[in-house]
């Protein structure tokens with residue numbers, strides 16, 4: 001589920017840092033240990049000749065080095081024998097994906113464009129991850145798919161067709177790269193001047209609200225989120241992990257019982273007719289079925305509420321009548337409502353509601369007893385709506401190609417196509 005993070009339509013000039021950091025490491029042909037379940041990790045060490053009776057201990061050691069310390073180099077794993085470190089290195093990798101682009105907003109929001117190698121016959125793919133630091137917490141918004149099969153009309157990712165599902169390794173890699181870049185591992189330093197929470201973990205919350213519909217990639221998402229919440233590794237509480245869905249009704253109960261994280265619903269409309277247009281999966285699973293599935297979400301209570309995401313679209317879904325209907329619709333569901341000022345993207349068919357109207361809407365739902373914060377506009381200067389960094393990368397590639405072609409024409413050469421795998425803008 002992709003959400004917009006912005007309110008303003010203008011970008012302040014000269015305050016954005018757009019950096020292309022060096023590639024941390026590039027995943028090669030060796031299988032990665034990242035994103036493997038404990039059982040898979042056990043099979044992996046068995047496959048390189050670790051005796052049965054040592055497997056549990058070795059898995060525990062590796063888990064610690066990989067997820068607590070963030071090591072990407074087997075040679076630093078000092079409680080593993082030199083000979084075994086060599087065998088691990090010969091057979092496996094812990095390399096991070098290639099980092100294509102990093103953007104840092106003046107408000108501390110960070111966006112990363114990461115490139116993963118092809119799986120099978122396909123090309124390398126690029127996905128986005130966003131970090132939002134706030135007072136007392138740092139939220140990482142991660143992607144589950146490259147593109148999306150759904151075509152929610154307010155969502156920029158919805159304009160990009162699905163390329164493929166991300167693997168558990170690629171989902172977890174987004175958290176690892178973010179921790180690398182923020183210096184969020186015990187022996188790492190946070191970059192000078194970085195805006196991060198004053199105390200506690202730099203990444204305290206993970207939301208699966210980036211590119212894609214996570215419940216259409218259930219097994220890999222489940223594996224990744226169980227790794228993220230493993231108490232001896234990344235150790236994120238399931239209360240601080242939120243999976244956001246557009247409303248894949250048959251999978252909602254399964255997500256609750258098998259993953260057990262918090263749930264968010266990309267709602268955005270209170271009538272089927274309008275929701276069919278904004279979130280077309282509603283034609284398959286209309287509001288009544290969706291809300292019934294929410295009522296049955298395992299573990300639902302006042303301490304474990306469902307978040308309903310509601311993007312504010314001018315003259316479309318933002319009337320007081322809509323607010324009243326919303327309150328009626330959610331009656332009896334322990335819920336929070338997140339009001340999201342729409343962040344228009346080039347060609348988007350909607351405008352953001354006027355601030356005054358957003359406040360009228362928010363006042364009504366607040367008075368009805370729903371904690372409904374208006375999500376503070378973030379990352380206004382860095383294309384913060386999901387899917388836009390990928391477009392920015394493509395724009396950079398185009399501009400570089402044009403420059404290259406112009407240079408070649410000047411030199412009397414024939415223009416050549418750049419390699420699809422070349423870093424954007426290089």
Ligand code: SF4
Nearest residue numbers: 001002148152155158
């Ligand atoms: S499910 Fe809808 S909102 Fe989520 S990424 Fe796909 S198109 Fe966007």
